[in-house]
Amino acid sequence: MSNTLLKVSGLKVAYGGIQAVKGVDFEVREGELVSLIGSNGAGKTTTMKAITGTLALSDGDIEYLGKSIHGQGPWDLVRQGLAMVPEGRGVFTRMSITENLMMGAYVRSDKPAIAQDVERVFTIFPRLKERKDQLAGTMSGGEQQMLAMGRALMSRPKVLLLDEPSMGLSPIMVDKIFEVVRDVSAQGVTILLVEQNASRALQIADRSYVMESGIITMSGDAKEMLSDPKVRAAYLGE
Ligand code: ATP
Secondary structure (H helix, E strand, O other), X not given: OOXXXXXXXEEEEEXXXXXXXXXEEEEEEOOOEEEEEOOOOOOHHHHHHHHOOOOOOOEEEEEEOOEEOOOOXXXXXXXXXXXXXXXXXXXXXXXXXXXXXXXXXXXOOOHHHHHHHHHHHHHHOHHHHHOOOOEHHHOXXXXXXXXXXXXXXXXXXXXXXXXXXXXXXXXXXXXHHHHHHHHHHHXXXXXXXXXOOHHHHHHHOOEEEEEEOOEEEEEEEHHHHHHOHHHHHHHOOO
16 A cells, blocks of 8 residues: 555544544545535635645644644745645636746746756646746636646645636537646546545545545545445435
8 A cells, every 4th residue: 555645533622612623534645536525615725724734723733744744834835745725726816827837936946847847737738838938817716726736736746726717608618628637647646635525525535534414425446436325316416
């Protein structure tokens, strides 16, 4: 079995007195594409924010590469190869596409390799290349999602966390984004994908966890879950 890169154990996170994540365990192994699915308000984004150090844990632990990352901030984690594309993308709207991509490489100093990686991102997303001097704020939601993913790839992550990449996009753009997530995974990047679009997430993932009201209610091989009548009835609207 391959290495576990990310391990979440007994994770609890609260907003004031309200417990949003109530004791969650899951892991992501090297090379896997793992999805965390569940409806609105299940606690998926809260879990992601706890992993990336933007929210404090009230209990439990998170290990990355075999060591607890408790208390580390997002910048430290990116430097160690744990990159996140947040819900709502968070691109720098007043910067060009190329400048946004360069910001993603701020943790690196290997200039020639950075230039090569910009080209690599442009190969994955030809649309970004066509508009490389355009201001990010003037691009469509789908293009901004591509840019946010490209920017995260510029840090050469070992693990990429994607929070709802399909949110608010047109059906064609949703297809494109899922295709790219699968391609990036096929290139060897380990991915944790948070998605409300359970059907699409299960189609591309290796394994999946279902989250409901702050706990994991189901987990398993994504293809098996996709054909499980219980999952289909509860999460795929059948
Ligand atoms: P979505 O897909 O809508 O983002 P989610 O599964 O990611 O859903 P979270 O955003 O993690 O869910 O929210 C989990 C719970 O925590 C919800 O009940 C939500 O209302 C609550 N919550 C989220 N952010 C805050 C906050 N800043 N303050 C108080 N409660 C919050």
